[in-house]
């Protein structure tokens with residue numbers, strides 16, 4: 001299995017990459033190659049995992065990002081796939097861009113999934129308060145992106161156009177411009193992923209562990225946000 005760090009710098013599908021595709025046969029091989037045994041609580045099953053964040057994917061929640069060499073195409077969960085393929089987010093309900101230098105994209109994805117997932121399953125006023133405050137703090141960073149980076153950059157469609165219009169050299173250097181910008185997913189865009197985790201109730205990734213995680217992040221970040 002491939003454990004290299006996947007770069008989640010905001011990106012689009014450039015013309016040179018549009019040519020690549022993956023056959024159903026190769027897709028099957030990629031899913032198999034990236035599967036690991038997971039303890040669901042009562043039995044061990046083999047499930048494919050995202051090559052970026054390592055969380056389980058399946059039943060329509062996985063994405064394949066084609067590569068020049070089809071066998072090197074990436075298996076990603078939706079929250080890890082979309083930052084690298086912003087142009088596939090075509091609905092306004094697919095989220096927006098925020099300025100958040102202190103948390104990287106993978107951490108935002110995990111945090112958002114943990115927050116929304118916990119919001120659904122816990123009936124605890126204190127925790128719900130922390131979740132609301134953290135979600136609000138993140139969403140406010142949309143204004144920061146427009147104010148400190150460029151007007152309207154928080155709009156995915158606009159940022160996509162900017163990235164399309166860059167020449168190859170500028171595009172290769174886009175990290176300098178985008179290093180503090182993150183995709184803030186909408187609940188709609190990652191709902192199927194969370195549903196998949198819930199239905200399969202993965203022991204290792206049990207949302208029960210997120211209760212204390214969210215509370216401690218909330219306390220730690222109270223001063224920073």
Ligand SMILES: [Zn+2]
Nearest residue numbers: 050053077080
């Ligand atoms: Zn992922």
